[in-house]
Amino acid sequence: MxxxxxxxxxxxxxxxxxxxTHFLPEDVEGAIRGARETEQSPLGVQIIDEILENAEIAREQMLPxxxxxxxxxxxxxxxxxxxxxxxxxxxxxxxxxxxxxxxxxxxxxxxxxxxxxxxxxxxxxxxxxxxxxxxxxxxxxxxxxxGGGCENMSRYQNFLPGAGREAVIKFVCETVDQSGGNPCPPLVIGVGVGGTAEKAMTMAKHSLFRKIGQRSEDPEVSILEKTLLDAVNALGVGPQAVGGSTTALDVFVETYPTHITALPVAVNIQCHSARTKHTVL
Ligand code: SF4
Structure with a gap:
């Protein structure tokens, strides 16, 4: 022991x-830099530049x-x-x-x-x-x-068991669309599917500890994550909801066995200030 x-x-x-609270993770900053190259909306590009400048100032001047x-x-x-x-x-x-x-x-x-x-x-x-x-x-x-702005946009729903992947995609897209600028996009979106209500929400939050681009090890879930990312970015919400193709940097999905009568789905949104840090003792 x-x-x-x-x-x-x-x-x-x-x-x-x-x-x-001071250092934006490298994977998040890298994803935001990547989005700057593909974003077509001039206002969206301006917002991305401001987010990157903010991260640089925070790092260099030790400001949150x-x-x-x-x-x-x-x-x-x-x-x-x-x-x-x-x-x-x-x-x-x-x-x-x-x-x-x-x-x-x-x-x-x-x-x-x-x-x-x-x-x-x-x-x-x-x-x-x-x-x-x-x-x-x-x-x-x-x-x-x-952050409170993004956490407040969390949603949960239990669908009929046969509703399947399509229900998950529709629910996530609706949640992001209705959230608008409140969660400060570009977002990282955590989704929990299965288990019980509290298990689904806990999985959605836990998935946000992943690095950008880290796909689920389950091939079917990995495909769903990519489908969700494309669907969310097709909404046109854009950086800080000014319009554009960069609504989310990534979507992570965690799943768990569930009851025969249930399809629990939880969404937990992270803002562009997607701050996580880890250590091992
Ligand atoms: S960037 Fe994140 S933490 Fe800051 S106000 Fe927006 S939602 Fe809150």
């Missing part, structure tokens, strides 16, 4: 929070990529042969979020209760922490500062 001290997790999460530094979404893959010492793992992660958002002077966006006073907790905690027990003696930490 390998021992990992809770304080090590706190420090790692704090570092991820600062890095994720966006004023909305998001809900801290943390995905932990916890090796079953790891023993956490010196504290509770969830407390350690939340302490890391608080430290990172403090150290980085990042905007705190979390209110303590969804109703009533909606008082800001002042620390950006609690984070939304997902845990998965995996084989081995390591902890993989994925950190995603998830």
């Amino acid at each position: 390998r021992e990992i001290e809770a304080g090590v997790i706190t420090e790692a999460v704090a570092k991820l929070a600062v890095e994720a 990529l966006c004023q909305d530094t998001g809900t801290a979404v943390v995905h932990l893959e916890l090796g079953q042969d790891v023993h956490i010492t010196g504290g509770f793992i969830m407390d350690a992660v939340n302490a890391g979020i608080e430290k990172g958002y403090g150290d980085g002077y990042l905007r705190k966006s979390i209110v303590a209760h969804p109703f009533g006073e909606r008082k800001n907790t002042g620390t950006n905690t609690p984070g939304v922490i997902h845990t998965e027990i995996v084989p081995g003696d390591k902890i993989h930490i994925g950190f995603m500062p998830k």
